[in-house]
Amino acid sequence: MNRHKAAVIFLLLLVGARPAVALERANLLFYLPFEGSITPSIAGGRSGSVDTPIKFEKGAEQDVELVPGLRGTGMRARPDLSFEYLTRESFSLREGTIAFWMKPVGWSGLGHGRNFLSVRSDTIGLNFYIYPGQLYYYINGPGRYYLINTAEDGNQHDPFKDGEWTFLVGTFQPGEQSFYVNGHFMKSMTEGLLEPEFSSKGIVYIRAGDQVLDEIMIFDRALTAMEIKAIYKANAP
Numbered sequence: 001m002n003r004h005k006a007a008v009i010f011l012l013l014l015v016g017a018r019p020a021v022a023l024e025r026a027n028l029l030f031y032l033p034f035e036g037s038i039t040p041s042i043a044g045g046r047s048g049s050v051d052t053p054i055k056f057e058k059g060a061e062q063d064v065e066l067v068p069g070l071r072g073t074g075m076r077a078r079p080d081l082s083f084e085y086l087t088r089e090s091f092s093l094r095e096g097t098i099a100f101w102m103k104p105v106g107w108s109g110l111g112h113g114r115n116f117l118s119v120r121s122d123t124i125g126l127n128f129y130i131y132p133g134q135l136y137y138y139i140n141g142p143g144r145y146y147l148i149n150t151a152e153d154g155n156q157h158d159p160f161k162d163g164e165w166t167f168l169v170g171t172f173q174p175g176e177q178s179f180y181v182n183g184h185f186m187k188s189m190t191e192g193l194l195e196p197e198f199s200s201k202g203i204v205y206i207r208a209g210d211q212v213l214d215e216i217m218i219f220d221r222a223l224t225a226m227e228i229k230a231i232y233k234a235n236a237p
C-alpha cells in the first residue's frame with residue numbers, strides 16, 4: 001500500500017473510531033501529499049493517477065522544490081514560485097472544508113502580510129493570510145472583504161514559529177464560515193457573508209512565499225469541530 005493511501009486510511013479509521021464523528025473516505029474530494037510530485041493523489045474524489053490541470057503563475061514545474069514534510073516530503077513555496085490547481089470537480093457546490101499543514105521558513109521578524117494559500121470559487125476567494133501578530137481566514141469578493149481571526153477566548157496571537165508545523169482549517173456552508181488553528185476553534189461568522197459557489201470554477205492556489213506546505217485536503221462538507229480536532233490529533237508531529 002503506498003503512502004498516501006496508508007495515510008488517508010489511518011486518518012479516517014482513527015476519526016471513525018469516535019462514535020460521534022461521521023467522517024467517511026467519500027467526504028475527501030482532494031488530497032495533495034506532495035509525495036514525490038505535485039500531482040494530487042485524490043481529485044474529484046477519485047484515487048490513483050489523477051490528471052488535474054496545473055497552471056503556473058510564477059516559475060515552472062522544474063522549479064518546484066520537494067523537501068521534508070509533515071510525513072515524507074512537502075513542497076517549499078518560494079517568492080519566485082506560485083501555481084494553481086484547476087479542480088472544480090473537487091468542490092461541492094456551496095459547502096466544504098479546506099485543511100492543510102504549513103511550516104514557515106525565515107518568518108522571524110516578518111514585517112508585512114502574506115497570503116500563502118487560497119481557494120477561488122465562481123465569484124469569491126477563501127484565503128489564509130498572516131500579518132505580524134495576526135492570522136486570518138480572509139474572505140474577499142468584488143469590492144468587499146472581511147477577516148475571521150479573533151478567537152472566542154480572545155487569543156489573537158500569531159501562532160507561527162519558524163520550523164514548526166501548524167494545521168489550518170477553514171469551513172464554509174450557507175450561513176456560516178469558521179476558522180480553526182491546530183484543532184482549536186477560532187471563530188465563526190454568520191451574518192453579512194460572501195458565500196462561495198463552485199458551479200463553474202474551483203481553484204486551489206499556492207501562493208509565493210517562504211513556507212513548506214503538506215497534506216492539503218478538501219472535503220465535501222463543513223467538518224465539525226470534533227472531526228477537525230480528530231484529524232489534527234491523528235496527524236500532529
